[in-house]
Amino acid sequence: xxxxxxxxxxxxxxxxxxxxxxxxxxxxxxxxxxxxxxxxxxxxxxxxxxxxxxxxxxxxxxxxxxxxxxxxxxxxxxxxxxxxxxxxxxxxxxxxxxxxxxxxxxxxxxxxxxxxxxxxxxxxxxxxxxxxxxxxxxxxxxxxxxxxxxxxxxxxxxxxxxxxxxxxxxxxxxxxxxxxxxxxxxxxxxxxxxxxxxxxxxxxxxxxxxxxxxxxxxxxxxxxxxxxxxxxxxxxxxxxxxxxxxxxxxxxxxxxxxxxxxxxxxxxxxxxxxxxxxxxxxxxxxxxxxxxxxxxxxxxxxxxx
Amino acid sequence: xxxxxxxxxxxxxxxxxxxxxxxxxxxxxxxxxxxxxxxxxxxxxxxxxxxxxxxxxxxxxxxxxxxxxxxxxxxxxxxxxxxxxxxxxxxxxxxxxxxxxxxxxxxxxxxxxxxxxxxxxxxxxxxxxxxxxxxxxxxxxxxxxxxxxxxxxxxxxxxxxxxxxxxxxxxxxxxxxxxxxxxxxxxxxxxxxxxxxxxxxxxxxxxxxxxxxxxxxxxxxxxxxxxxxxxxxxxxxxxxxxxxxxxxxxxxxxxxxxxxxxxxxxxxxxxxxxxxxxxxxxxxxxxxxxxxxxxxxxxxxxxxxxxxxxxxxxxxxxxxxx
Numbered sequence: 001x002x003x004x005x006x007x008x009x010x011x012x013x014x015x016x017x018x019x020x021x022x023x024x025x026x027x028x029x030x031x032x033x034x035x036x037x038x039x040x041x042x043x044x045x046x047x048x049x050x051x052x053x054x055x056x057x058x059x060x061x062x063x064x065x066x067x068x069x070x071x072x073x074x075x076x077x078x079x080x081x082x083x084x085x086x087x088x089x090x091x092x093x094x095x096x097x098x099x100x101x102x103x104x105x106x107x108x109x110x111x112x113x114x115x116x117x118x119x120x121x122x123x124x125x126x127x128x129x130x131x132x133x134x135x136x137x138x139x140x141x142x143x144x145x146x147x148x149x150x151x152x153x154x155x156x157x158x159x160x161x162x163x164x165x166x167x168x169x170x171x172x173x174x175x176x177x178x179x180x181x182x183x184x185x186x187x188x189x190x191x192x193x194x195x196x197x198x199x200x201x202x203x204x205x206x207x208x209x210x211x212x213x214x215x216x217x218x219x220x221x222x223x224x225x226x227x228x229x230x231x232x233x234x235x236x237x238x239x240x241x242x243x244x245x246x247x248x249x250x251x252x253x254x255x256x257x258x259x260x261x262x263x264x265x266x267x268x269x270x271x272x273x274x275x276x277x278x279x280x281x282x283x284x285x286x287x288x289x290x291x292x293x294x295x296x297x298x299x300x301x302x303x304x305x
Numbered sequence: 306x307x308x309x310x311x312x313x314x315x316x317x318x319x320x321x322x323x324x325x326x327x328x329x330x331x332x333x334x335x336x337x338x339x340x341x342x343x344x345x346x347x348x349x350x351x352x353x354x355x356x357x358x359x360x361x362x363x364x365x366x367x368x369x370x371x372x373x374x375x376x377x378x379x380x381x382x383x384x385x386x387x388x389x390x391x392x393x394x395x396x397x398x399x400x401x402x403x404x405x406x407x408x409x410x411x412x413x414x415x416x417x418x419x420x421x422x423x424x425x426x427x428x429x430x431x432x433x434x435x436x437x438x439x440x441x442x443x444x445x446x447x448x449x450x451x452x453x454x455x456x457x458x459x460x461x462x463x464x465x466x467x468x469x470x471x472x473x474x475x476x477x478x479x480x481x482x483x484x485x486x487x488x489x490x491x492x493x494x495x496x497x498x499x500x501x502x503x504x505x506x507x508x509x510x511x512x513x514x515x516x517x518x519x520x521x522x523x524x525x526x527x528x529x530x531x532x533x534x535x536x537x538x539x540x541x542x543x544x545x546x547x548x549x550x551x552x553x554x555x556x557x558x559x560x561x562x563x564x565x566x567x568x569x570x571x572x573x574x575x576x577x578x579x580x581x582x583x584x585x586x587x588x589x590x591x592x593x594x595x596x597x598x599x600x601x602x603x604x605x606x607x608x609x610x611x612x613x614x615x616x617x618x619x620x621x622x623x624x625x626x627x
Contacts, residue, residue, distance in 0.1 A: 026460055027456065136607070136610065
């Protein structure tokens with residue numbers, strides 16, 4: 001167990017280093033810079049700007065400089081937001097994205113699990129067909145179609161919600177519903193498959209034979225095994241939810257890190273791009289690691305290797 | 306001692322004259338019984354034909370603006386209405402479909418080539434090389450691809466414009482604006498979608514390597530080349546075809562995701578993703594601009610997924626059971 005954790009942590013270091021290096025050189029490789037768009041800048045001002053941000057130094061110097069800063073936990077000053085550091089921007093925007101992601105995950109599990117269990121228990125009945133069709137619908141209608149349609153109906157037509165913004169609790173409903181629905185669909189399909197496999201196994205039949213009620217069999221005996229495919233899907237799902245929020249935050253004008261990242265790429269805000277890429281990579285690696293541990297915990301047949 | 310059934314049946318010589326049904330004929334007959342998969346295939350065929358031939362037959366133009374007309378709802382003149390610049394939505398949908406379907410196909414092929422090569426190399430050579438290569442795939446699985454695709458689309462845009470400029474020197478290609486951007490889409494999407502394919506191919510190769518019929522072929526003295534091409538490749542083709550079919554919708558989704566963020570093809574070209582983006586911006590007044598592109602796109606994804614699922618059931622692929 002401890003060896004497994006230590007090995008995975010050690011493995012993370014070169015991975016993050018490679019990501020940082022590759023991203024750093026890819027965005028610098030391209031001509032033009034963050035100050036190209038500003039027309040009013042005189043050559044003198046430009047030189048001063050470049051000096052402030054160390055852009056006048058050779059590339060490898062900038063790289064080692066940046067690497068040193070990152071190791072000290074400092075992601076540098078933003079190029080586009082004067083007087084703000086990347087750390088401040090992330091501290092400001094990340095909680096919003098995390099809240100959106102967490103709510104979406106709750107939506108995904110809250111809709112997907114019951115739907116999948118129902119479909120498996122009532123296999124080949126109309127309930128199964130309805131659940132499976134709804135799941136397929138959720139997979140095939142992308143978030144950027146579903147989101148605007150929900151806005152059109154619930155916000156504009158019925159007037160229940162605001163079309164965009166992130167102020168009150170009501171503003172959380174549509175964005176997290178949109179983002180969560182796709183994953184609810186996948187989770188429903190996986191839960192159905194997992195439950196079907198488990199329900200036909202001997203220990204479930206034994207529990208039934210011993211007179212356990214239908215509900216108890218599902219809740220106490222089958223669910224733990226039936227959820228295994230769902231747990232292994234949680235890693236990709238979390239990554240998808242985090243990056244999926246780029247689009248959701250754009251549709252609903254949510255002031256989160258996803259929208260900030262896309263803007264920073266357009267604006268060539270070098271430090272902000274690098275900072276968010278490293279943060280996303282570290283976050284997703286960490287969450288995947290947590291999912292791996294949870295998997296072993298749920299299924300003693302698997303071992304830490 | 307009871308002999309295993311497989312060897313006892315092998316003892317009975319197979320009738321050499323009677324042709325057994327091949328894997329493919331078998332799969333085809335099973336696929337035909339899956340109505341949803343057949344329906345998906347038919348819908349795809351109709352959509353693809355409409356996108357390829359439609360504009361040629363109706364002489365529609367996706368560029369013709371009619372600012373006086375503006376946005377009109379669906380009617381006899383323009384079946385699906387017009388956008389705010391007075392352009393026919395049906396024409397734009399058909400042209401957009403060309404781009405979306407083409408990106409889906411070609412980027413999936415890029416992913417296919419990378420994935421099959423990578424997986425086959427890892428599977429064939431095995432040992433240390435295999436474990437290192439697969440560990441790399443494991444690690445890449447845990448990375449935020451979309452982030453890298455976005456970075457590639459933004460930061461490699463200008464080098465690709467150089468490709469555009471170079472291509473436009475040839476008289477024949479001078480009207481192919483924006484080819485660089487499309488090539489970039491192919492590459493960027495293909496570069497991140499190959500991981501699962503690599504895993505599937507490696508698993509297949511590994512399990513096939515130890516099969517008795519391969520051993521038998523070796524015992525019969527067949528050369529390596531004959532074993533690879535006659536015995537191994539045909540047997541991994543099934544899973545590869547199935548997974549490619551399932552990659553196409555994923556790729557199309559990623560393309561429209563990028564287009565929605567403004568990172569896809571440039572105007573006046575449009576893909577379904579850019580049409581959905583435009584529609585979402587104007588949906589309050591002009592609902593049809595969102596509903597039709599969104600509907601056609603979802604229908605395509607539906608069909609591809611049903612066809613892929615059907616193919617998987619027909620070819621009985623154990624590799625991806627979810």
